[in-house]
Amino acid sequence: MLTIKLQSLIMNNQVKLDRYKQELAKIYSQRSQNYDESKWHSQITHRLVEFAQIQPGDKVLDIATGTGHVAIEVAQLIGDDGRVVGIDISSGMLEQARKKVAQLNLKNIEFQLADGENIDFPANSFDLIFCANAFPLMADKAATLRLWSTFLKPGGYIGLHSIAETGFTGIVVLEKVLENHGINLDVFHLSNTVNTIEKYQDLLTQADLEIISVEMENHGSYLSLEDTKKRWNLVYYPSPGNIPNPLTQLSSEEIEQMKAEFEEELEQLITPEGIWNNGTTFLVLGRKPVD
Numbered sequence: 001m002l003t004i005k006l007q008s009l010i011m012n013n014q015v016k017l018d019r020y021k022q023e024l025a026k027i028y029s030q031r032s033q034n035y036d037e038s039k040w041h042s043q044i045t046h047r048l049v050e051f052a053q054i055q056p057g058d059k060v061l062d063i064a065t066g067t068g069h070v071a072i073e074v075a076q077l078i079g080d081d082g083r084v085v086g087i088d089i090s091s092g093m094l095e096q097a098r099k100k101v102a103q104l105n106l107k108n109i110e111f112q113l114a115d116g117e118n119i120d121f122p123a124n125s126f127d128l129i130f131c132a133n134a135f136p137l138m139a140d141k142a143a144t145l146r147l148w149s150t151f152l153k154p155g156g157y158i159g160l161h162s163i164a165e166t167g168f169t170g171i172v173v174l175e176k177v178l179e180n181h182g183i184n185l186d187v188f189h190l191s192n193t194v195n196t197i198e199k200y201q202d203l204l205t206q207a208d209l210e211i212i213s214v215e216m217e218n219h220g221s222y223l224s225l226e227d228t229k230k231r232w233n234l235v236y237y238p239s240p241g242n243i244p245n246p247l248t249q250l251s252s253e254e255i256e257q258m259k260a261e262f263e264e265e266l267e268q269l270i271t272p273e274g275i276w277n278n279g280t281t282f283l284v285l286g287r288k289p290v291d
Contacts, residue, residue, distance in 0.1 A: 029092025170231030
């Protein structure tokens with residue numbers, strides 16, 4: 001069975017995280033109870049699994065597994081001879097994932113509390129490595145991708161999904177309002193991430209991975225005004241360059257003013273169908289060369 005070297009990663013049943021990731025783990029644990037209510041998450045994770053070349057018996061690592069969308073679908077495809085390891089920094093998300101696995105009585109899957117940027121598996125362990133929706137949250141994307149590639153067997157694949165720069169209309173509007181007040185929270189690292197096909201291709205090349213495919217897809221849909229307004233909560237998301245969060249230095253009146261401006265901007269986008277959410281994403285597949 002594939003196992004993480006827990007003695008170097010976990011102390012007192014907790015992952016050793018910097019402050020940025022501690023805050024990130026806390027936020028996702030708070031979201032874990034209703035995370036699966038979003039149809040978008042299951043839609044894009046299914047596309048990532050569909051995009052990859054999964055075979056019965058594959059050994060698969062799912063990084064930032066969340067509530068197990070990718071890991072569980074993969075486990076049902078690879079059969080009893082395959083194995084899935086799902087890792088996440090959020091204990092709350094993993095608790096939900098384990099509940100779903102128990103209900104489905106899946107025996108070929110395990111979950112571990114671990115940081116995707118600081119893991120230590122034997123080289124050439126996995127046929128496939130997935131990371132759905134969380135790659136933009138990695139602090140050092142180039143180094144992280146190189147690390148993951150060492151765990152791949154020759155001929156193995158890394159499959160990534162991430163949001164494009166204009167993927168979420170609410171986030172685009174939010175960042176615009178914050179920038180008008182001189183604040184750059186770098187929500188989901190959209191202003192400092194791999195936001196073009198060429199950048200993804202370059203990252204794969206730096207990790208010595210063959211470029212199989214880098215595609216953009218649109219999963220757009222109309223959202224209600226109230227649902228789009230909930231994007232305001234992203235102002236409390238951490239990023240490596242913003243610890244502590246700049247909003248902690250502002251008065252409650254200043255924060256309420258920015259929130260009001262955000263909602264006013266959204267109200268200008270309303271149509272009879274709702275607010276159009278672009279939903280533009282990247283699907284990325286790289287392969288480790290065969291020696």
